[in-house]
Amino acid sequence: MKRVTIHDVARKAGVSVTTVSRVLNDRGYISNEMKEKVLNTIEELNYIPNEMARSFFSNQSKFIALIVPTTENPFFGELTFHVEKALAKFGYHLFICNSLNDSENEEKYLRLLNEKRVDGIIVGSHNVDISEYKNYEDQIVSIERKLTKNIPMVQSDDYNGGRLATQELITQGCTNILCVTGDKNVETPANDRSIGYVDEIEKNNYRKNFIEIPFQIDLDEKLKIIKETFQGDFKYDGVFAGDDVNAKLFLNVAKEMGYDVPKDVKVIGFDGTQSIRYLVPELSTVVQPIENLAYEAVTTLLDLLKGKKVKNEVILPVELYLSETTQGSKK
Amino acid sequence: MKRVTIHDVARKAGVSVTTVSRVLNDRGYISNEMKEKVLNTIEELNYIPNEMARSFFSNQSKFIALIVPTTENPFFGELTFHVEKALAKFGYHLFICNSLNDSENEEKYLRLLNEKRVDGIIVGSHNVDISEYKNYEDQIVSIERKLTKNIPMVQSDDYNGGRLATQELITQGCTNILCVTGDKNVETPANDRSIGYVDEIEKNNYRKNFIEIPFQIDLDEKLKIIKETFQGDFKYDGVFAGDDVNAKLFLNVAKEMGYDVPKDVKVIGFDGTQSIRYLVPELSTVVQPIENLAYEAVTTLLDLLKGKKVKNEVILPVELYLSETTQGSKK
DNA sequence: TTGAAAGCGCTAACAG
C-alpha cells in the first residue's frame, strides 16, 4: 500500500511541504491558523512521518549497537534489557549483536554497523583485535572491557568485589580458597576480581589457587572443568567463583559429589543478576549494579556523540549479598 | 567526518555512479575490466555503502521488531537470542521492544515501529487491545499468543505439555495436584496447558486446584501469592507450575516452609530454557523448543512479507524433562 | 510568515 507522504498532507491542506515540515518539527515561524490546519490534515490522513527518510537526511540512524557475547547469559541478558530501557529514554534504539565471542562474527557485525550507520557502539564483548575498534574511538563506550586508552569504559568495582568476597570467606573460616577466573589473556576489569582475591589471600598468607574457565565455552564444558577440580582429594574449603553461573555449576557438582555447602565448602559468586537472586537465592554473591552500568554507558556514549568531554573511566560500587552458601541456612 | 559516497568512487574510478551501483549490487551487464576498476577504487577509498540511503530508496528497513514483555525473563531472553540469530541468517536485524506488558508502552512502540518502517513484527507480548494489531495483519506473526484470526501464530504444543506433566505427576502417585496458571483473561495458548491438566485430572476423577499468577507482576509478588498457598494446611502432593520461574519460586518457598521435594510434594515446570536446565537442574519441566519457535516465527514472517501463503498455525512438539523434583535424587 | 527549490546517497528506467 502506498504510504501517505508529507506531500499528500501539503496538498490536502493547501500549503507547502515546508510548512508541514515546520509543524512536524515545531521549527520556524508558523501562524496558529496554518498549524492547526496542518495538524488536522495529518490526523485526517493518518500521516506517519517516515523515519527512514529523516535518518537518511539527517545522517543519524538513532540506533546504538550493543555488542555482547550472548544475551542468553543472565548478566548480558539483563544488561541488554537495561541498555534498551536507557536508550529508549533518550530516543535511541538498540541494535543488538551477539558476538558469541567469535572474532569473525564480531568483525561481520562491525562492518554491518558501519553500513547501517549506527550512531554509536557499546561494547561488552571480549574479543576481536583491539585495532578494529580504533576507527570508532569517537563513538564507542565499553562496559567491563578495556579496548584502547581513549575509549571510555564503564565498569563495576571488580577489585573491591574480589576483596569483599575473599574477605568474607576468610572471615567465615576458610583457609584454602579456590578462585575461578575467566580467560586470563583477555584484558578485562573482571581480572581485577582475582587481583582482589590475591591481595586478600596474601595478606593472610594463605595459598593461592586458580582455575580458568573461559567465558565462551558451553556450559557442559564448564561443568567438565569444574568436575576435574574434584578429582583426587578435593581440598578447598572456599570458592570465589568469578561469576554466578560458574558458582551455581560448582554448587551442582559439589552436591552431586556429596559435598555439603556451606559446611564442607563455602561459595561466593559474582554478578547478582535478578535471575540468579530469585532462581538461586541460596547463592552468596557480589552484586554488580547492572542497571547503573547500563545507564552510565548510555549517557556517557550519548555525551560523547554530542562532542562533550566524558570521563575516561567510570567505576561503580558493588555490594556483597550473603546467603546460605556462606552462612548456612538462615532458618 | 565526511563519508565517501558512491559519487566519490565513480569520480575516482572515472566511471558513472550507475556503474558503481551495478558492481555493488552485481546487477546488469558490466565488463570485467570496469568491475575490477570499480572494486579497486572501492577498496582504495574504503567505501562503505550507506544502508540508510538504500533503505530509504528501497523502502525496506530490514528491521523486524520483536515485542516481548521483558527480555529479563529467561524464556523471552532466550527467545530473543534465537530470533536475532535467525533474522541475521536472512539478512534482517532485530528491533527489540520490551513492553513490560503495559499496553501504553506497547502502543508507543507500535507507533515508533511504524515511523521506523520496520518490515515486520513478531509479537510475543500479552497485552494491548487486539484492534491495534489489525492494521498490520500482513506483516505480523505471533508467538504463543492469538492476536486475530488472520495473524499467523507459532506455538508449542501447550496442551500436550499440560497433559504430559499432569500424567507424570499422577504416575508418580500424586492425587491432589495444584495447577498454576497465568492471567486467565488473556487469550494465549499457554491456557491450553491448564486444559491439558484438566483433561488428565478429570480422567482420573481427582480434584482440580488452581492458583493464578499473572506473568507481569514482579517476582516478590509472585512469591507472596505462592506463600499464601501454604497458609493453613498445605494439602497438595503435586504442582504443575505453569512456567519454570514459578516452579522455582515454589521450590524456594517449599524449602523455606520445611517441605521435602519430591517426597512431600512433586513439582513440574514449563519452558525448559537453557538457563533453567543448568541453573536449576533439579527441576522437572516441560521443554519448549525455543530455538525452533524462533526460527519458525522468523521464516513464517519473512514468507508472509514475500507475499507467500503461510500456515495460520504452527504447533511444535514439547518434551518432558524429568529430574529430582519428581523422581527423587538420581544418585 | 510562507513557499520554491536543492540535495542527502542510492537505484532504476531509459537512452545511447
Place this chain on the structure above:
DNA sequence: CTGTTAGCGCTTTCAA
C-alpha cells in the same frame, strides 16, 4: 555494455 537523469520523503537554505 555504459551513462544521464529522475526521484525515493524529508529538511533547509534562500527568497519573497
